[in-house]
Amino acid sequence: MGEYKETGVLTLEDIVKPSADRVEKGPVVVIECIEKIPCDPCVAACFKEAISMDEITDIPNVDFEGCIGCGVCVTECPGLAIFIIDCTSDPCTVTVPYEYLPVPEKGDIVNALDREGKIVQESEVVRIRSSGKTYGVTISVDKKNIWDVRGVEVKA
Numbered sequence: 001m002g003e004y005k006e007t008g009v010l011t012l013e014d015i016v017k018p019s020a021d022r023v024e025k026g027p028v029v030v031i032e033c034i035e036k037i038p039c040d041p042c043v044a045a046c047f048k049e050a051i052s053m054d055e056i057t058d059i060p061n062v063d064f065e066g067c068i069g070c071g072v073c074v075t076e077c078p079g080l081a082i083f084i085i086d087c088t089s090d091p092c093t094v095t096v097p098y099e100y101l102p103v104p105e106k107g108d109i110v111n112a113l114d115r116e117g118k119i120v121q122e123s124e125v126v127r128i129r130s131s132g133k134t135y136g137v138t139i140s141v142d143k144k145n146i147w148d149v150r151g152v153e154v155k156a
């Protein structure tokens, strides 16, 4: 824990994950925001009140049981730190925030990237959500990779 301060890359030990049981129940948010910065759009974005903070500099606290995995918060986070994992389908899906060009389209085959930007697998784009300049790109991901895939790269 804390190696990210040297590497700039979070590891699974740095974040609060939903339990395996919760993941099996349906889509759920994963928030990879661990710095105490003055920021809270995620709190207002969640109409289920599943994200909370006592102070604006707190790390977001997530009620995984209250979250329905709708994905609204993904495109509202200026830190691009919110993801949705969904294993109700086979393969699973991961929704990642995306602000590059070109924007992928539904049906495209893209590279699914890990937190370091390395290719984990090829994925199909199954849904695109937009909110201003930020897109939420939902891609198919093998179950074994749902904790690694956190980015999308459009193939050249």
Ligand code: SF4
Binding pocket: 028, 029, 045, 046, 047, 048, 049, 050, 051, 066, 067, 068, 069, 070, 071, 072, 073, 074, 084
């Ligand atoms: S995915 Fe939807 S329900 Fe879950 S925390 Fe985000 S906005 Fe709330």
Ligand code: SF4
Binding pocket: 031, 033, 039, 040, 041, 042, 043, 060, 076, 077, 078, 079, 080, 081, 082
């Ligand atoms: S909006 Fe994003 S960066 Fe800001 S506190 Fe929430 S998760 Fe962190």
